[in-house]
Amino acid sequence: xxxxxxxxxxxxxxxxxxxxxxxxxxxxxxxxxxxxxxxxxxxxxxxxxxxxxxxxxxxxxxxxxxxxxxxxxxxxxxxxxxx
Amino acid sequence: xxxxxxxxxxxxxxxxxxxxxxxxxxxxxxxxxxxxxxxxxxxxxxxxxxxxxxxxxxxxxxxxxxxxxxxxxxxxxxxxxxx
Amino acid sequence: xxxxxxxxxxxxxxxxxxxxxxxxxxxxxxxxxxxxxxxxxxxxxxxxxxxxxxxxxxxxxxxxxxxxxxxxxxxxxxxxxxxxxxxxxxxxxxxxxxxxxxxxxxxxxxxxxxxxxxxxxxxxxxxxxxxxxxxxxxxxxxxxxxxxxxxxxx
Amino acid sequence: xxxxxxxxxxxxxxxxxxxxxxxxxxxxxxxxxxxxxxxxxxxxxxxxxxxxxxxxxxxxxxxxxxxxxxxxxxxxxxxxxxxxxxxxxxxxxxxxxxxxxxxxxxxxxxxxxxxxxxxxxxxxxxxxxxxxxxxxxxxxxxxxxxxxxxxxxx
Numbered sequence: 001x002x003x004x005x006x007x008x009x010x011x012x013x014x015x016x017x018x019x020x021x022x023x024x025x026x027x028x029x030x031x032x033x034x035x036x037x038x039x040x041x042x043x044x045x046x047x048x049x050x051x052x053x054x055x056x057x058x059x060x061x062x063x064x065x066x067x068x069x070x071x072x073x074x075x076x077x078x079x080x081x082x083x
Numbered sequence: 084x085x086x087x088x089x090x091x092x093x094x095x096x097x098x099x100x101x102x103x104x105x106x107x108x109x110x111x112x113x114x115x116x117x118x119x120x121x122x123x124x125x126x127x128x129x130x131x132x133x134x135x136x137x138x139x140x141x142x143x144x145x146x147x148x149x150x151x152x153x154x155x156x157x158x159x160x161x162x163x164x165x166x
Numbered sequence: 167x168x169x170x171x172x173x174x175x176x177x178x179x180x181x182x183x184x185x186x187x188x189x190x191x192x193x194x195x196x197x198x199x200x201x202x203x204x205x206x207x208x209x210x211x212x213x214x215x216x217x218x219x220x221x222x223x224x225x226x227x228x229x230x231x232x233x234x235x236x237x238x239x240x241x242x243x244x245x246x247x248x249x250x251x252x253x254x255x256x257x258x259x260x261x262x263x264x265x266x267x268x269x270x271x272x273x274x275x276x277x278x279x280x281x282x283x284x285x286x287x288x289x290x291x292x293x294x295x296x297x298x299x300x301x302x303x304x305x306x307x308x309x310x311x312x313x314x315x316x317x318x319x320x
Numbered sequence: 321x322x323x324x325x326x327x328x329x330x331x332x333x334x335x336x337x338x339x340x341x342x343x344x345x346x347x348x349x350x351x352x353x354x355x356x357x358x359x360x361x362x363x364x365x366x367x368x369x370x371x372x373x374x375x376x377x378x379x380x381x382x383x384x385x386x387x388x389x390x391x392x393x394x395x396x397x398x399x400x401x402x403x404x405x406x407x408x409x410x411x412x413x414x415x416x417x418x419x420x421x422x423x424x425x426x427x428x429x430x431x432x433x434x435x436x437x438x439x440x441x442x443x444x445x446x447x448x449x450x451x452x453x454x455x456x457x458x459x460x461x462x463x464x465x466x467x468x469x470x471x472x473x474x
């Protein structure tokens with residue numbers, strides 16, 4: 001599964017995208033965040049406060065409870081500050 | 084006293100401005116409208132419905148009860164439709 | 167807040183340059199973060215109209231617009247307000263009026279511009295007469311209750 | 321009302337031509353009587369900032385803006401909606417975003433433009449990073465509660 005990171009999530013994790021194989025018990029966007037936090041210090045720092053992390057599946061905003069099965073790409077990023 | 088007319092008030096009265104000598108009992112803008120209505124058919128037609136006639140004294144909107152003593156110019160016109 | 171607001175008012179028959187007015191609003195200073203413009207355009211009313219003729223009260227028109235702009239500058243933290251109102255005969259597609267409101271914040275710019283338009287409609291001394299597509303002279307445009315309602319909400 | 325509304329969305333690093341976008345909105349048809357524009361301008365924060373760097377999520381940025389514009393076109397009788405959002409490094413005074421809303425009536429144009437801006441702020445995937453005047457790289461701009469409140473009022 002393709003993961004994409006933006007803004008300070010990208011900076012703290014240290015890469016802008018990666019392909020990962022997820023274990024079967026990672027079922028929701030929230031599960032994904034918890035799983036990623038265990039991957040290293042950068043991930044832990046980037047995702048320490050899950051409440052401020054926004055998730056998009058296939059380029060659409062979703063809730064952290066959203067199932068991720070079948071997702072083509074999942075993006076993680078901070079609250080948006082465009083406009 | 085200088086009177087100025089605009090839009091259909093001007094068209095119905097037939098002139099765009101005039102100087103008038105007012106009798107002493109014409110004290111308010113409303114009195115002026117009543118006095119003008121007696122000046123001829125054009126005036127009567129233009130001013131038949133005083134409620135829709137707006138009055139400006141020295142280029143400021145005023146109520147029909149406003150005293151006109153000392154006015155430099157008084158303008159009569161329909162509700163505005165600019166913008 | 168009036169002190170800091172640059173107010174520019176023009177009543178003219180000539181067309182104006184909207185882009186130049188936006189640039190001027192940005193250059194007027196005050197840490198501009200948002201510029202809102204309103205352009206009022208002469209409509210053809212589904213082909214019925216050949217033109218609108220705008221009559222105005224010279225002197226009072228400028229004065230009244232300036233008074234409305236000063237009120238807006240009191241109510242919102244705007245850095246500049248520009249109003250250009252045209253008079254004379256305007257064809258469908260031509261612009262009648264431009265309002266430009268600049269501010270540090272977008273909400274102030276939106277509200278000041280909307281306020282200015284509502285009061286221009288109801289208190290600036292301009293009148294529109296229709297010229298019809300069949301070559302005849304049409305009626306004077308009637309004031310709308312909706313415009314009074316719009317002004318009353320402020 | 322969506323059928324009749326012409327929607328144009330662009331996400332680009334290049335500057336845009338506001339006057340040309342206004343003309344296009346007038347030419348898009350639909351008896352346009354009112355055109356409202358919003359321009360978001362990069363501020364210098366009293367000299368503190370050298371630039372803002374805008375990062376975006378390609379693909380999703382366009383899609384999300386288009387989705388917001390379609391919502392606006394459902395809610396207001398607008399004849400056209402244009403949104404151009406820039407990315408990359410922008411210096412103080414440069415424009416970040418343009419919204420153009422055209423309608424037969426002014427209120428619809430004002431409200432659609434204001435709605436679009438509120439939702440661009442809170443749901444379009446763009447992020448601003450500060451570059452400071454002293455040459456260092458500053459912080460990522462934090463999202464404001466005020467922006468969430470502004471979006472919630474619709």
